[in-house]
Amino acid sequence: MADTALKLSKKKLVEGLSDLSFKEIKEIMDSLIRKKLFAPPKATTLYKQASKITKGNKLSESVAEESVKWARARK
Numbered sequence: 001m002a003d004t005a006l007k008l009s010k011k012k013l014v015e016g017l018s019d020l021s022f023k024e025i026k027e028i029m030d031s032l033i034r035k036k037l038f039a040p041p042k043a044t045t046l047y048k049q050a051s052k053i054t055k056g057n058k059l060s061e062s063v064a065e066e067s068v069k070w071a072r073a074r075k
Contacts, residue, residue: 017025032038054064
């Protein structure tokens with residue numbers, strides 16, 4: 001059977017995805033990663049962005065550590 005492709009606006013795509021369960025969205029993301037159509041951000045990129053934000057907002061190291069703990073708890 002041939003695969004079909006649909007063109008959707010971003011708004012329609014978001015509306016469609018919002019009806020899916022977390023597990024279904026995870027399966028979609030996993031298949032995109034396997035097909036190399038999507039690559040999650042690298043740790044070095046995230047570190048650079050976090051450093052820039054921390055220095056730009058003059059946040060202390062303890063605030064950054066607390067933020068990391070909070071983000072990891074949200075997984």
